[in-house]
Amino acid sequence: MSAEPEGAIGAVADTLLYLDGVSVSFDGFRALNSLSLVLAPGEMRAVIGPNGAGKTTMMDVITGKTRPDTGRVVFRADTDLTKLDEPAIAQLGIGRKFQKPTVFEPHTVWDNLLLALAGDRRPGFTLRARETAEERARIESILRTIRLSDHRARRGGDLSHGQKQWLEIGMLLAQEPELLLVDEPVAGMTDAETEQTAELLREINRTRSVVVVEHDMAFVRALGVKVTVLHEGSVLSEGTIDHVSEDPRVIEVYLGR
Amino acid sequence: MSPAPRALAVPLAVPVIVTGTAVLVAALALGGVAPAYIVSLYGKYLCYGILALAVDLVWGFGGILSLGHAAFFALGGYAMGMYLMRQIGPRGVYGDPLLPDFMVFLNWHALPWYWHGFSHFPFALVMVMLVPGLLALVFGYLAFRSRVSGVYLSIITQALTYALLLAFFRNDMGFGGNNGLTDFKDILGFNIESGRTRAALLVATGVVLSLQYVLARAVTRSRFGKVLIAVRDAESRTRFLGYRPESYKLVIWVLSAVMAGIGGALYVPQIGIINPGEFAPTNSIEAVIWVAVGGRGTLAGPILGAVLVNFAKTLLTGTLPEAWLYALGFLFVFVTLVMPKGLMGLVRMRRRDDVPGAAAAASAAKEATG
Ligand SMILES: Nc1ncnc2c1ncn2[C@@H]1O[C@H](COP(=O)(O)OP(=O)(O)OP(=O)(O)O)[C@@H](O)[C@H]1O
Numbered sequence: 001m002s003a004e005p006e007g008a009i010g011a012v013a014d015t016l017l018y019l020d021g022v023s024v025s026f027d028g029f030r031a032l033n034s035l036s037l038v039l040a041p042g043e044m045r046a047v048i049g050p051n052g053a054g055k056t057t058m059m060d061v062i063t064g065k066t067r068p069d070t071g072r073v074v075f076r077a078d079t080d081l082t083k084l085d086e087p088a089i090a091q092l093g094i095g096r097k098f099q100k101p102t103v104f105e106p107h108t109v110w111d112n113l114l115l116a117l118a119g120d121r122r123p124g125f126t127l128r129a130r131e132t133a134e135e136r137a138r139i140e141s142i143l144r145t146i147r148l149s150d151h152r153a154r155r156g157g158d159l160s161h162g163q164k165q166w167l168e169i170g171m172l173l174a175q176e177p178e179l180l181l182v183d184e185p186v187a188g189m190t191d192a193e194t195e196q197t198a199e200l201l202r203e204i205n206r207t208r209s210v211v212v213v214e215h216d217m218a219f220v221r222a223l224g225v226k227v228t229v230l231h232e233g234s235v236l237s238e239g240t241i242d243h244v245s246e247d248p249r250v251i252e253v254y255l256g257r
Numbered sequence: 258m259s260p261a262p263r264a265l266a267v268p269l270a271v272p273v274i275v276t277g278t279a280v281l282v283a284a285l286a287l288g289g290v291a292p293a294y295i296v297s298l299y300g301k302y303l304c305y306g307i308l309a310l311a312v313d314l315v316w317g318f319g320g321i322l323s324l325g326h327a328a329f330f331a332l333g334g335y336a337m338g339m340y341l342m343r344q345i346g347p348r349g350v351y352g353d354p355l356l357p358d359f360m361v362f363l364n365w366h367a368l369p370w371y372w373h374g375f376s377h378f379p380f381a382l383v384m385v386m387l388v389p390g391l392l393a394l395v396f397g398y399l400a401f402r403s404r405v406s407g408v409y410l411s412i413i414t415q416a417l418t419y420a421l422l423l424a425f426f427r428n429d430m431g432f433g434g435n436n437g438l439t440d441f442k443d444i445l446g447f448n449i450e451s452g453r454t455r456a457a458l459l460v461a462t463g464v465v466l467s468l469q470y471v472l473a474r475a476v477t478r479s480r481f482g483k484v485l486i487a488v489r490d491a492e493s494r495t496r497f498l499g500y501r502p503e504s505y506k507l508v509i510w511v512l513s514a515v516m517a518g519i520g521g522a523l524y525v526p527q528i529g530i531i532n533p534g535e536f537a538p539t540n541s542i543e544a545v546i547w548v549a550v551g552g553r554g555t556l557a558g559p560i561l562g563a564v565l566v567n568f569a570k571t572l573l574t575g576t577l578p579e580a581w582l583y584a585l586g587f588l589f590v591f592v593t594l595v596m597p598k599g600l601m602g603l604v605r606m607r608r609r610d611d612v613p614g615a616a617a618a619a620s621a622a623k624e625a626t627g
């Protein structure tokens with residue numbers, strides 16, 4: 001990327017996402033407090049922290065749902081995300097899975113994936129769009145990845161909780177984002193499902209960058225990636241899972257309770 | 258596994274029934290078997306069916322509860338009424354070759370600029386669609402862009418139709434004020450009072466409703482329609498997928514307004530009058546009730562609801578006029594509480610049960626029987 005124009009914002013080499021002193025307050029309450037975070041291209045990062053630490057709010061800021069009071073969010077070293085709205089950020093290549101799984105309930109698993117597939121989002125296109133062989137092949141392949149091939153014709157609303165979580169991850173994949181933000185993917189999952197989800201995320205991480213928020217420490221350990229601990233809206237500790245779980249401050253505010 | 262016959266079989270049922278009954282009623286009346294008045298009565302029901310279908314597109318599929326859709330219907334009606342007024346020519350009470358009676362009565366000496374062109378049928382047809390369409394475009398653009406939705410949107414749609422009601426009541430607006438437009442003589446050169454013209458208008462209404470149904474079906478089943486349903490149920494989720502819900506809402510809103518306008522244009526020559534009362538907020542609310550009764554989010558349901566509720570209204574207002582509003586209110590509460598999917602919900606229940614996993618079996622069965 002040496003072709004980068006001189007003085008481009010960001011100017012942090014080899015960075016996919018750069019949060020620079022981001023603060024957000026709700027009615028005087030600081031949900032994010034001068035939060036800074038750097039994510040390298042291809043990296044998977046686990047974010048942990050107690051309830052109300054600001055993890056979801058961080059994702060809201062990255063995806064354009066919440067505008068920060070101060071700070072910058074720089075994507076690919078040249079785009080300030082705080083200037084864009086949700087659809088623009090999504091089309092730029094950032095996908096998001098919500099804490100509470102939200103799939104389109106009346107639509108089949110197949111149609112949920114079809115709507116998520118990367119492509120033209122304008123009404124003028126979708127009015128005339130026909131399912132192409134290429135799209136079908138993509139959906140088939142995602143169905144295999146998320147292990148829902150046998151459930152393609154079921155309504156999204158009829159899936160089990162764990163299946164909905166997977167369908168949402170599948171919808172993320174269908175968007176072909178460069179960066180995936182995954183908020184508590186294994187909440188409410190059985191141990192077997194949790195194990196499969198960790199495997200799925202590692203598989204996804206082979207081609208994409210991932211930020212995953214999770215409370216389940218066994219799961220975070222299974223991911224085996226760098227961990228960022230948030231507390232009261234800023235970074236408390238960062239490093240390997242062993243490093244952060246021995247950090248006395250982390251033990252005090254989070255693990256030790 | 259041949260998709261074509263299945264795709265054809267289902268959408269044909271509604272057009273065949275709608276057009277078939279229209280032709281039947283017209284034939285019975287022309288043959289003297291049935292009284293002449295049922296022709297324009299059934300024509301009125303079918304026009305209401307058009308309005309119901311339009312309301313359902315925005316409410317049932319887009320989640321936009323419009324309490325002002327009768328405004329688009331009435332604007333289409335006024336555009337047609339202006340054409341019909343110009344056809345009267347010198348046959349008015351005052352015999353003015355150019356000016357409609359109400360303008361002569363107001364001592365006007367020239368036709369207002371916005372009345373020009375309406376003597377030509379094709380021009381009037383364009384206006385029937387353009388005027389409601391443009392109003393919907395401007396209104397929808399402003400409302401959806403600033404993310405007005407839910408109750409707030411419903412309230413401003415009511416305000417819209419109420420504002421138009423007040424405006425059209427004014428004599429100086431140039432649309433006949435309180436009395437509206439009436440005393441029509443002919444349409445396309447045919448006597449508007451004759452049984453054959455009325456029969457032709459009824460059949461035309463049946464055909465137009467059928468075409469609108471086929472169009473609505475194609476739109477709601479397209480990928481656009483799937484996005485629209487997604488917007489209805491989880492608007493913010495669609496944003497994070499990269500869709501702009503406001504543009505989807507705007508497209509369906511404008512399409513729906515144009516469809517309603519066409520309904521109004523067919524209504525006026527069959528009823529013989531258009532006045533500001535058509536903008537009354539209660540008209541829009543009634544249309545929502547037809548949709549709820551028939552089945553919101555289905556396409557056949559709202560048509561059925563419009564015809565049945567209005568049939569009931571005709572019966573009841575003939576015998577117990579003061580009871581109608583109570584009956585309507587009761588009907589709405591009953592449907593909302595007991596039959597949330599309306600009449601179509603009852604039909605569907607026998608065809609498909611909602612046991613998880615049955616959907617695949619049901620669609621296979623539909624494929625076999627369809
Ligand atoms: N829209 C909002 N309005 C007011 N307060 C909010 C809003 N969103 C978040 N907050 C507050 O900001 C704080 C951080 O919330 P956030 O959802 O980011 O926490 P979290 O780390 O995701 O917690 P959890 O682990 O429970 O999901 C909380 O105290 C929350 O109540």
Ligand SMILES: [Mg+2]
Nearest residue numbers: 055056057099
């Ligand atoms: Mg959270």
